[in-house]
Amino acid sequence: MNWISNYVRPKINSLFSRREVPENLWTKCPECGTMLFHRELAENLNVCSNCQHHMPMTPRERFATLFDGGIYTEVEVPAPVADPLQFRDQKKYPDRMKAAQKATGEKEAMLVAEGEIGRTPIVAACQDFSFMAGSMGMYVGNAIIAAAERAVKLKRPLILFSAAGGARMQEGILSLMQMPRTTVAVEMLREAGLPYIVVLTHPTTGGVTASYAMLGDIHIAEPNALICFAGPRVIEQTIREKLPEGFQRAEYLLDHGMLDRVIARAQMRGELITIVRMLMGLTPVVAGDLPPPADVASLADQRATAATGEPAEIDETS
Amino acid sequence: MTTYLDFEKPLSAIEGKAEELRAMARANGEMDVEKEAAALDRKAADILNDLYKNLSPWAKCQVARHPERPHCRDYVEALFTEFTPLAGDRNFADDLAVVGGLARFEDRPVVVIGHEKGHDTTTRIEHNFGMARPEGYRKAIRLMDLADRFNMPVISLVDTPGAYPGKGAEERGQSEAIARSTQRCLQLGVPLVSVIIGEGGSGGAVAFATASRLAMLEHSIYSVISPEGCASILWRDAEKMREAAEALKLTAQDLKKLGVIDRIIPEPRGGAQRDRAAAIANVGKAIGAMLGEMQGMDRTAVVQERRKKFLKMGAKGLAA
Numbered sequence: 001m002n003w004i005s006n007y008v009r010p011k012i013n014s015l016f017s018r019r020e021v022p023e024n025l026w027t028k029c030p031e032c033g034t035m036l037f038h039r040e041l042a043e044n045l046n047v048c049s050n051c052q053h054h055m056p057m058t059p060r061e062r063f064a065t066l067f068d069g070g071i072y073t074e075v076e077v078p079a080p081v082a083d084p085l086q087f088r089d090q091k092k093y094p095d096r097m098k099a100a101q102k103a104t105g106e107k108e109a110m111l112v113a114e115g116e117i118g119r120t121p122i123v124a125a126c127q128d129f130s131f132m133a134g135s136m137g138m139y140v141g142n143a144i145i146a147a148a149e150r151a152v153k154l155k156r157p158l159i160l161f162s163a164a165g166g167a168r169m170q171e172g173i174l175s176l177m178q179m180p181r182t183t184v185a186v187e188m189l190r191e192a193g194l195p196y197i198v199v200l201t202h203p204t205t206g207g208v209t210a211s212y213a214m215l216g217d218i219h220i221a222e223p224n225a226l227i228c229f230a231g232p233r234v235i236e237q238t239i240r241e242k243l244p245e246g247f248q249r250a251e252y253l254l255d256h257g258m259l260d261r262v263i264a265r266a267q268m269r270g271e272l273i274t275i276v277r278m279l280m281g282l283t284p285v286v287a288g289d290l291p292p293p294a295d296v297a298s299l300a301d302q303r304a305t306a307a308t309g310e311p312a313e314i315d316e317t318s
Numbered sequence: 319m320t321t322y323l324d325f326e327k328p329l330s331a332i333e334g335k336a337e338e339l340r341a342m343a344r345a346n347g348e349m350d351v352e353k354e355a356a357a358l359d360r361k362a363a364d365i366l367n368d369l370y371k372n373l374s375p376w377a378k379c380q381v382a383r384h385p386e387r388p389h390c391r392d393y394v395e396a397l398f399t400e401f402t403p404l405a406g407d408r409n410f411a412d413d414l415a416v417v418g419g420l421a422r423f424e425d426r427p428v429v430v431i432g433h434e435k436g437h438d439t440t441t442r443i444e445h446n447f448g449m450a451r452p453e454g455y456r457k458a459i460r461l462m463d464l465a466d467r468f469n470m471p472v473i474s475l476v477d478t479p480g481a482y483p484g485k486g487a488e489e490r491g492q493s494e495a496i497a498r499s500t501q502r503c504l505q506l507g508v509p510l511v512s513v514i515i516g517e518g519g520s521g522g523a524v525a526f527a528t529a530s531r532l533a534m535l536e537h538s539i540y541s542v543i544s545p546e547g548c549a550s551i552l553w554r555d556a557e558k559m560r561e562a563a564e565a566l567k568l569t570a571q572d573l574k575k576l577g578v579i580d581r582i583i584p585e586p587r588g589g590a591q592r593d594r595a596a597a598i599a600n601v602g603k604a605i606g607a608m609l610g611e612m613q614g615m616d617r618t619a620v621v622q623e624r625r626k627k628f629l630k631m632g633a634k635g636l637a638a
Contacts, residue, residue: 084576084635085567089552138632145629167520167542169552172566173578174632176520176542180528181632183501184625207542209493210481210521215501229493229521230483238483248488256489 029053045265054202054222054265058104059111059126062161066124066269070294072115075123077108077146080138085172093170100132109134109164110143114150118273118285122159123151129163129203136208137168141178144212148185157195157276162213166206179211186215195279197272200227200250200259218275219259220268221250227258269293321591323380325369332362366588373537375563375572379545381537382516383479386591388598389448390417390432390475393515396595397602398423398430404464406457410490413454415446415482418461423473424606429465431458431526432475435516448517449482452495455525459495462502462510471609474512474526479544480519496525503528504624507617511608513583513601514538514570515590530624531608532578534570535597536585540578541568567636575636580608 198216398421436442512529518540590597
C-alpha cells in the first residue's frame with residue numbers, strides 16, 4: 001500500500017467511472033414544453049401539471065395506479081407461434097420483436113391482470129403502446145381471449161385499456177383475424193352477463209378501434225386521445241383537404257356519439273369503481289373507505305432507472 | 319378491347335397479331351389466314367397458361383383488381399333468381415358500395431350481401447369503388463338481422479379495397495360500424511357463406527367475411543393492408559409493393575395453408591376476366607357445396623362452430 005494505490009488510483013478511477021446517475025429524471029412535456037420532475041410526473045399519473053397533457057403509461061404503471069395497493073396477479077396468456085409468416089421487411093420480424101422486448105422489458109404488447117379496485121374484484125387488460133405501437137397480433141388476441149375467459153370464470157367485469165397503432169402488419173392476415181377473434185371474446189362476456197368497459201387511451205386506431213375497442217358496454221376515453229379507424233394523414237391524402245382542429249380526438253368523438261364519457265386520468269379510477277359497482281349490482285363504496293393505489297413516487301424512481309426504448313411508430317392500417 | 323396487365327405484355331403482342339391477321343382476312347376474302355391465326359392462338363394460350371401457373375403475389379393483386387373481372391352484380395345476376403335489392407341503414411343513408419337483398423339460390427331463399435365496385439367511370443363513382451362507409455356496414459347488419467329472424471342463410475361476396483377513409487365516414491363511426499358488423503356475423507344462427515371474388519381489403523372485408531365457410535377465387539387476395547400501404551410504412555417506399563405483397567402472404571394459396579380460408583375456387587385460364595361465365599359458375603358450385611356442408615345444423619351448432627373456428631385460427635402459423 002502506498003500513496004499511489006491509496007489516493008491517486010481511486011481519484012483517477014472516480015474520474016472515469018462516475019457513479020451511475022439516472023439520466024431521465026426530467027421529462028419535457030411534448031405539448032407545452034414544461035420540464036417535469038419524474039416524481040411529480042408520476043404522482044400526476046404521467047399527466048403534465050401545466051397543460052394537463054396525458055402522456056403514455058405502460059401497463060405496469062397503469063395497473064400499479066389502478067389496483068388497490070398496487071397489488072395484482074398477472075393472468076397468463078398462451079404464447080402464439082412466433083413469426084407465423086416468416087415475415088421480413090427491412091428487418092426480420094423476430095429482430096423487431098427482440099428490440100421491442102429489450103426496450104420495454106415486456107414479452108408483448110398487452111398485459112392482463114386480476115385484482116381489486118375499491119375492493120371490487122375485476123380483470124383488467126392493458127395495451128402497451130411502447131411495444132411495437134401496441135399493435136394487435138396473435139398475442140394480443142390471445143391476451144384478450146384469456147382476459148375474457150378469466151373474467152367469465154371468476155364472474156368479474158373486464159376493464160380494457162386500449163392503445164394501438166392498429167394491426168401488427170408483420171403477422172399479415174393473422175393480425176386481421178384478431179378482429180373476429182377478439183370479438184368472440186366480447187361475445188363471451190356478453191353471454192355471461194358481465195360488464196365490458198373500454199378505456200380508450202391515446203392513440204387507439206385501425207383494426208383495434210374497429211373491433212374490441214368499439215364493442216364495450218361503456219366507452220370512456222382519456223382527454224385528447226386520438227381515436228380513429230383511418231388515420232388523419234390517410235384521410236387528408238384521400239380527400240385532399242385540411243381536417244378540422246381536434247378531428248378524431250376524444251372530445252370530438254364524444255360530440256359525435258361514439259363515446260360515453262371523456263374522463264381525466266386523475267378521476268378515472270374512481271369513475272371505474274363507481275360504474276363497475278353499479279353494473280355488478282354492488283353497494284356503493286363508503287367514502288374514505290377506499291384503499292389507495294400503490295405509492296407512485298417510488299414507482300417513479302424505478303421508472304427513471306428503467307431503460308428507455310426507441311420511439312414507437314404508428315402502424316396505420318385501413 | 320382487352321385490358322392487359324403489365325406482366326401480360328408478351329401476350330398482347332401475339333393476340334394482337336392474330337387479331338390483325340383475321341381482320342386482314344375479313345377485308346380480303348381470298349386470303350386464308352386461319353391456320354396461322356390458330357397457331358398464334360395456341361401460342362397465346364401456352365403463354366397464358368405459363369403466366370398464370372405461377373403468378374407472383376403482386377401479379378395476383380393486379381389480377382384481383384382487374385377492371386374486367388366479374389363483380390358482385392355479375393355474380394348476383396347469374397347465380398341468384400328473384401334478387402330483390404333492399405336499401406338503407408334506417409339511420410342516415412343508403413350506401414351503394416354495398417349491395418344486398420333477398421334472393422333465391424337454387425330456389426332456396428337467402429340474403430345476399432356484397433361490395434360492388436362498378437364497371438365504368440359512372441358506376442365506379444356511384445359505388446365509390448367498392449369502399450363502404452358506415453351506412454354500408456349498418457345496412458349489412460340490418461340484412462343479417464333479417465336473415466337471422468327468417469332463417470335464411472347469408473351469402474356474402476367480398477370485393478373491396480377497404481373501408482372508405484373519409485371525414486364523414488369517421489364522424490359517423492366507421493370503426494363502430496365495422497366492429498358491429500363483424501359481431502353480427504359471429505352471432506348469426508344461420509350459415510354465413512362468403513366468397514372473396516377480388517380484393518379482400520382489411521377491416522372492410524372482415525365485416526362481411528367473418529363466415530362459417532370462406533372461399534377465395536384462385537387469384538383473389540385477402541390482406542390486413544394493401545401492399546402499397548404496407549410498403550410505405552415498413553419500407554418507407556410505396557414502390558416496394560412487390561416485396562410487401564410477397565411478405566404479407568395474401569394469396570388464396572397461402573391463406574389456405576394458414577387455415578384462414580376453407581377452399582380455393584379455380585379460375586378459368588388467364589383469370590376470371592377472360593371467361594367470366596366460367597368463373598361465375600365455379601363460384602356458384604362452391605357456394606352450393608359450402609351450404610350443403612352445413613345442412614341440418616341447428617342454430618346453436620352454427621354459432622358455436624363459427625366461434626371455435628376463429629378461436630383456433632392461426633394457432634399453427636404456416637405449419638397449419
